[in-house]
Amino acid sequence: MAENLILPNTHNRKELYQALLPQVEALLMPEDDLIANLANIAAALKQTFGFFWVGFYLKKEQNLVLGPFQGPIACTRIAFHRGVCGHCYTSQQTVLVPDVEAFPGHIACSSDSKSEIVVPVFNRQGEVCMVLDVDSDKLNDFSEDDVLGLEALMRCLEQKL
Ligand code: SME
Numbered sequence: 154m155a156e157n158l159i160l161p162n163t164h165n166r167k168e169l170y171q172a173l174l175p176q177v178e179a180l181l182m183p184e185d186d187l188i189a190n191l192a193n194i195a196a197a198l199k200q201t202f203g204f205f206w207v208g209f210y211l212k213k214e215q216n217l218v219l220g221p222f223q224g225p226i227a228c229t230r231i232a233f234h235r236g237v238c239g240h241c242y243t244s245q246q247t248v249l250v251p252d253v254e255a256f257p258g259h260i261a262c263s264s265d266s267k268s269e270i271v272v273p274v275f276n277r278q279g280e281v282c283m284v285l286d287v288d289s290d291k292l293n294d295f296s297e298d299d300v301l302g303l304e305a306l307m308r309c310l311e312q313k314l
Pocket of ligand 1: 206227228231235236237238239258259260261262263266269286288
């Protein structure tokens with residue numbers, strides 16, 4: 154597949170996710186290297202939506218450790234019980250935070266981050282093995298469209314785990 158995304162000329166996120174999903178599937182299908190696939194997913198999301206920060210935290214021993222991402226530098230290790238990422242990891246559910254300052258324990262890697270969504274990724278044993286973290290510099294920037302779109306992308310990634 155050519156290494157470029159073909160996207161509709163719209164700001165409608167639902168339509169953008171619909172266009173993106175089959176292209177990410179095609180990008181991941183021939184490649185078994187996890188880091189390469191995570192890097193391309195982060196880049197595809199950044200390119201499509203212009204999110205402030207998008208990346209992965211991978212479960213490694215007793216922490217979530219920073220993986221491939223797009224955006225400003227970020228904290229490298231998050232304990233399982235800390236922050237929005239930790240809450241996603243322990244609850245095993247997508248966490249949507251409209252205002253990060255209203256989320257107790259939110260870890261501010263950047264003061265520009267205003268809202269956030271974190272989606273769990275499950276391995277073949279059904280355990281959370283990483284999370285996808287997306288930050289916006291706008292308040293209340295994420296909706297159910299992002300929940301559904303990002304979860305669909307993570308289900309696609311799980312086929313490669
Ligand atoms: N805000 C996250 C930390 C990761 S950064 O946003 C990239 C959290 O509270 O878990």
